[in-house]
Amino acid sequence: MKLKLRFSRSQLCLPYAVFLILFVIAPLLVIIYYAFTNGQGKFTFDNFTNFFANSNTIGTLLYSLLLSLTTTVICLIIAYPTAYILARSGFKKQYVLLMLFILPMWINFTLRITALKEVLTVLEGNISLHPFLNSVIGMTYDFLPFMILPLYTSFLKLDKNLLEAASDLGANKFIVFLRVTLPLSVPGIVSGITMVLLPSMTNYVVLDMLYNSTYIMGSLIGSYFSAYDWHNGSMISLVLLIIIFIVTLVTNRFSDKDSDSRRTVL
Amino acid sequence: MKKAFSCVWLGIILALTYLPILIIAVYSFTDANMVGGSISSGSFENYINLFKNDELRNMIFGTVLLAVGSALLATILATLGAIGAHYSKRTQRAVLNVANQVPVVNADVVTGFSVCVLLIILLGIGKDTFVPLVIGHVVLCAPFVYLSIIPKLKQLDNNLYEAALDLGATPAQALFKVVLPQLIPGILSGFMLAVTLSLDDYFITTYTKPSTFDTISTYVVNATKGSQTEVKTALWALSTLIFLLVVIIVVVMNVLSARRKEKTKK
Structure with missing residues (x-):
């Protein structure tokens, strides 16, 4: 009786399992298939050799990396002290304050970037003169909450007794930070980095809206999509998938299991 | 001193976060057609357009x-x-x-x-x-x-x-x-x-x-690629409405969850 019962309960996940297979796994397999075939359906490596032999596309890859690394570092520099202060300064209504920092991520990002663009136009005049700077500002503006949130969670978990113990044992404030606080916040740092690094390699709309006409990896997919070139589009998707896979493998080693806090505040 | 620095830091980040949104909000209630442009009078024109324009609605x-x-x-x-x-x-x-x-x-x-x-x-x-x-x-x-x-x-x-x-x-x-x-x-x-x-x-x-x-x-x-001013300024109104809506929802959710916590305490 009991066995039969458990069997029926676990069957509830069937629709979702089927859904995931059909619309998450299958599309990825199709991408792989398209990436290794040409218009005639023949197996080929050409899509990849063309990508890696072409200085333009390699330039795009490098530009994406530069842009996303710069954005990530700036987000980290701004978010780290912010999250630290929010979590540890003992403000009354700490949670309300955190909400103030997180709230913008529920406003449609295209509208936020439009607002930013208006302000940048007033400040700079012709914004197309500073494409890289503006893109970094735009991406930072867009993704900062996603960096603050995991950092805040990891600071909140930090055991105060450890800090006291360290200072009782003779460490000064700087050493306490360096040897206790910083290492314990690594999961937060890593999960924040993944949340900013990958989107800022692919979110080409921010660049488009701020008149930066240089391509990043995402723009390549966008332009192949407009050109109905599914094979090269799939090839770029696969390159991105591999990058994402590597980043995930690396970060999984650092992150702690239950702080998967991406966008989960409410 | 430390507390003062914390407050100033949080203040700066919050100001930078909300400045573009608030500037757009102010301009959405005027007849100006660009940020920094001349304002001759306040107006609800943008809000009326937002709901009168079939395409937008x-x-x-x-x-x-x-x-x-x-x-x-x-x-x-x-x-x-x-x-x-x-x-x-x-x-x-x-x-x-x-x-x-x-x-x-x-x-x-x-x-x-x-x-x-x-x-x-x-x-x-x-x-x-x-x-x-x-x-x-x-x-x-x-x-x-x-x-x-x-x-x-x-x-x-x-x-x-x-x-x-x-x-x-x-x-x-x-x-x-x-x-x-x-x-x-x-x-x-x-x-x-x-x-x-x-x-x-x-x-x-x-x-x-x-x-x-x-x-x-x-x-x-x-819309940002085109130059229709009427649509552009109507989108300022939309962005302001969404901002207000998000604020209201966040406040309500937090009040509700605070009440729930209070209940469970009793």
């Missing part, structure tokens, strides 16, 4: 309908999926968790492109049927709903379910009257998250939408 309505519809579908699928996975064997659960994680870590560009290639190019499902668009949005949202329900399932007291069975409830009754009610906070927050993700999406929408249909994101991106 349909676009907003369509966006909301798509978000709520796909969030509902995602919530049903993912809730059943999470319950089923919770009572499944360990390996089955692990496989489901990994498949669920794919859209979470994947770049939205790649998710959108792969769904497009499978459904529209390979299977030939017409974009005009809205099927690829809705499926794309469910793929985007459902994994996050799943992730917000799993922790609630782990907190469940399994004895309650067994007790219900011992007292004569059928497995289905026990599931719907004992297990499901305890999951409601997770389901609700998952649903809210799904709605905001769908509202914020640009990439999946672009790759799967019918050419005549626009969501806020795709509409705004196209």
